Amino acid sequence: MKLLVIEDEPSLNKSIVDYLTDRLYLCESVSRYDEAIEKIECYQYDCIVLDIMLPDGNGLKLLEQIKANNKTDGIIIISARNELDDRIKGIELGADDYLTKPFHLPELAVRIAAIIRRKSLMGSNLLAFQEIRVDVSGKSVAVNDSPLTLTRKEHDLLLYFIINKNRVLSKNAIAEHLWGDDMDMVDNHDFLYTHVKNLRRKLVQAGANDYIQSIYGIGYKFSIS
């Protein structure tokens, strides 16, 4: 999987690349409009992370350029502006998703994974981690091939964990993913604990190993310990 990160803020650019680079993703990054044009014209990417506010040219113009080249690359816009108009315009121009700064890196990873799943010609909607299989489109989960019933939140949580496997995930990041904007106003994360606890119990009862590790003070990690 090849990703292109177009972000003019160098430290953010580097952080995104650092987080997304693992055995699954190959990340390239540029920080200027002309560099981006060059890359887009020469290569094909599975997903492009695009900051629409670039210093030497509007990111939206870049978006038009990508679409004009008839590229099938998935595109996720990251922007400091949360204006509905910008969002709609971006989506209308062919972007697949829109993420407002600031965001959690695991959130970006989940969104990219979703875009790639949708775009991939194989149509593989199956996600696997050891003995756990998740059918993303059918919203069904199986452990060792026997189905497991999860609530919507637990399903989302499991997906989030699998996509961000082997990463330490902060409670804030998970809560924001599960509750979105409502999360903005909430102070305590105890309700998140309940959901994690339930998910862990269901997985273990269904015969899966306990992959959810609590990381003291910060959050959780989904991995083979």
Add this chain to the structure above:
Amino acid sequence: MNKKLLHKTSRAYLLFSLLILVVSAPIFYYGIQGLYIQEADDTLLLHKKEFILYSAPTIQLQDIPAWNRFNRNTKIENGTLVTKDSLFYGRHYDTLDAEVEPYRELYVPVNIQGKPFTYKARINLVETKDLLKHIGQLFLAITCLLLVGLYIITNRLSRKLWKPFYETLEQMESFEIDKHQPPNFSPTSIEEFNRLNRSIQQLIDKNILIYKSQREFIDNAAHELQTPLAVFQAKVDLLIQRPDLSEEQFEICSSLNENILRLTRLNRNLLLLSRLDNDSYADKENISLNDHLQKSLPFFVEQGRKKNIIIETSLEENLLVLANPALTEILVSNLLLNAIRHNVEDGTINISIKKNCLIISNTGLNYPLDKNSLFNRFYKADPSSQGTGLGLSIVKKIADLNNWTISYSFSNNNLHSFTINF
């Protein structure tokens, strides 16, 4: 008590008129009377002159009784009563009117055929009194007419003169800086009012400009903060991936995370406020508050679970409001989350919908909040609270935008209530 401008001028005019009237009436009276007496004296002296010139040389002693009989007001009497011409007031009984009447009298010493006599002439002053009375009445009538006329003219004129002033006043009273219609003053024919309007216009224009730039500043500042915040967030997200972190370091990261979250919320709320100012939420639709509450209630119940808060609802009737759905949602959730955040352990929250109003009351602090600053930006009853201090100010702004009224009350059983009238 404040009086209207119009009354002040009218009153000044009327008082002056009355003063003139009171002062001038006696002067006028005595003046006329003096003139009349003067006239009477002149007449008496003229008659005397005639008598001395024409009658005295020719009159016989035996004619005197006849003279006295036929002249009611001129008598000739024996002896010298006075040494020279003397004028004085006298009172005599008038047989015709059967009353004592005032007279002006003249005594003159004369010689008739070598014998000393006194010439007595008199003029009845009753006519003077009547005349004076009539003049007085006329004077009063004219004065009254003058006063009434003056009052009406002043009123009319003032009203017309001050009309532009009142128009300006009205415009100023209805002017609100966050609404988008600056007042429009129509030109008048009066220089001073034009000046007033011009300077008010300038003042308002300047204020609108400052207000706009302040709004833009908040908007820009909030936007500019988004990228560094994103970097900050990303760095912490990366930092916690390091395998060599100790528990202590994780705790520091956790605290960093909390503060990024607070900053993010603060920033989002500031952006929301500035967008509310910019009228970015113009599209409205009919929303059932009941449906919305039913839908979002599980989320709030979950939020309240930590403090063991019981949420009671009494949704008496279906309340439909015409508003922007996103804003209405923000308004309701801000109020509810406030009710949860500022609640006590084992507290209660009461949500009720009555005719055209939504009431959210909760247990909490045992003293009322400051009504004046409650809806101000960054006001916090409890400074240690995790809130941004913008929630209620956003609620107020949304209510204002939709012409809803929001009020706060505190009852004796430590119940804080917010009521929104739609």
